[in-house]
Amino acid sequence: MENKICSKVGVMDLLSPPECVRAMKTLNREAFKKTIRVTYLDVEKVQMAHINEPLKKYFLKLSNMKPVHIGTKNRLFLNPLIVRSFEDFPADICGLLDNLNISSQAFGEHDITLTYANYNASSVLKAILPKGEPPLTSFSTIGHIIHLNIKEHLLDYKNVIAEVLLDKVRNAKTVVYKKNIINNVYRNFEMEILCGEPNFLTSVIEYGVKFEFDFSKVYWNPRLSTEHDRIVSLLASQDALFDVFAGVGPFAVRAAKKRCLVFANDLNPDSYKWLNHNVKLNKKCVGHITTFNKDGGDFIMSDTKENLLKIWKDKYFLGNIHIVMNLPASALTFLKYFKGLVSESDLANVDINRIKNCLPIVHCYFFVKEPEQKQAVFERDSEFKYDETIHKFHQVRSVSTGKDMYRVTFEMPFEIMVVGNSDGPASKRLCRE
Template sequence: MTLTAIRRTLLIFQVNMSSLSNSLLIPVEVRGMKCLDRKKFSRIVILPILKIPDEKLSKITQICKSYFLKLSNFMPVQILQEKNSENFNKCIYLNPDKVSKWLDISEADRTLLKQLNIADDNFDKKEVQLNYDNFKHDEIFKAILPENEEVVSGFSQIGHIIHLNLRDHLLEYRSLIGEVLVDKIKTCRTAVNKSSFIDNTYRNFSMEVIAGEEDFLVTVKENRCIFQFDFSKVYWNPRLCKEHERILEFLKPGDILFDVFCGVGPFAVPAAKKKCRVFANDLNPDSFKWLNHNAKQNKVNMSLFKSFNIDGTDFICSTFR
């Protein structure tokens, strides 16, 4: 079996395993949707519940926690509004993927529940109206995007921008993917998809706004500093945050740092804040602009900080002397 075949087999297995989450609740007719229609996620479902008395709520919920129905904007424990239910004023909504009948609850847990006078008679089913707001972005993607194919496996967030690098088979869904992310991630106002490789002099790349505002000016907090920059014009990789932090831990006051390709200052600015003497360079004029802006915004001692906007080779040859 080739490496590609093995990878695809593992991918299908992962998709099938992950699709178990709330798989019975999302309508199947949304599969293949390319234009987001939120109304199609509205449906009435029948959910398993346990009717319980209020005075035993704390002990019962501890036993039943692993069976809870977990949905966005939905409380698994609710007031039971039914006639002839004087003795049971609360109900626990159970995950239908795990529980469809009383015996689906493990024997050990049933024994504990019976000690609290909760038994088969307390098990019931109830109609509930669900809608788009009850589902997370990954659940919506699994329901809509092609089966047995890689879905949106990950993305980066830079300030208010979600940055994706979508596979070819997902490009026709990109507008929908962007809309869902803007809807579901509260701090996201803009979703972009990378539309080219990093192959230019300044190491930034072209991007397509697939949803939200066309606003590339972001604010990012990293290593106790605040950075502002135009994400469309500079290089910033949020996955390097821990690497930046790890290297900064080696620096101590009085050290000298030469940062040849400093970008907007994720090394240079925190190093200067630690009272290191910093020589920071970047060829990209936009990076140079935001480097100096970030140094001032973070109240760097400018007597310890010197910035350059020249080629890296020239910086090394001229500044290292």
């Protein structure tokens, strides 16, 4: 069946791949070949300037096929699903053609052969994958790498999906499949190369900032680019950012490029390596960022505390302090390290009012199964008491059915940081977002 070439098609299927490719598990490009009859209009070259723009929406638009064929006359191939006869043109187009002395004699039909090259990835996959089943909805591109997260019902088609995407997605050289969920402390996952080059060293540009890394050893999700930008846009050049789970630097490097004072940490030694690489790659960051390779809890209790105290003692620091905690599987559980982080003896030479007017604004990410569970999950995992005047939730994205990613943004109460009491009176200054 996969080697059969189909020629009989209905009107609505005219521009779609042949039905015989359905359920194909090994890509046979020849099976996509078929001959169809399309309509055309022959016009003089001097007339093109007058009709090219008005007729564009009626052109036959297929990959790797130009709708205008140059010859003694220009032949304009038309979409047969829209224009099946000369009378199908609307009145305004008919009037234009009449003014140019273009009559029905210039209209005709012509057989053309469509091949695999004439279909885009979406059309090919729609034709191949089973009817009545949820389709492949999306995939991620990380530089030259295509990252697939395939549902179970499509696993038998993973190789043909990969081949099609490698053929059709511009600049793609490698297609990988995530074999399991992220379940280790380094936030990378086991992957299988489905086709292409076994090369995981890649580069991406996010909002004008270049990042390079080994995708097989670090975490990078292009679907978070909007969220990265949302947080970075809150920062001014005089602000400070503590990035507890910095990865390769999507928050930290961009903040440093804005000349913020940045302290960026990640436990994964490969993430730490590429974080430093990306700091050097974006030269404007150098001198504005300090990097660490520690457990998030250790980073909070040591380096975050130390530098918070320095900032509070610095009378020239006039900005805001932001703390980003993007480890949604467990970041809430790290909030406990802020309880009693600063002792009264630490504050012996610090103006308390200065601290209360410069408390950190925390942006902490987490997963929930249902949106209405976000408050309960926050309280359970953070061991903080929810206060609607302080804690503001934002839905970042829907990860999958029954799994949403949220961010809670709030100003860390003075009473928690100094006294360690999450149930005591809290500062009512709202988060600035």
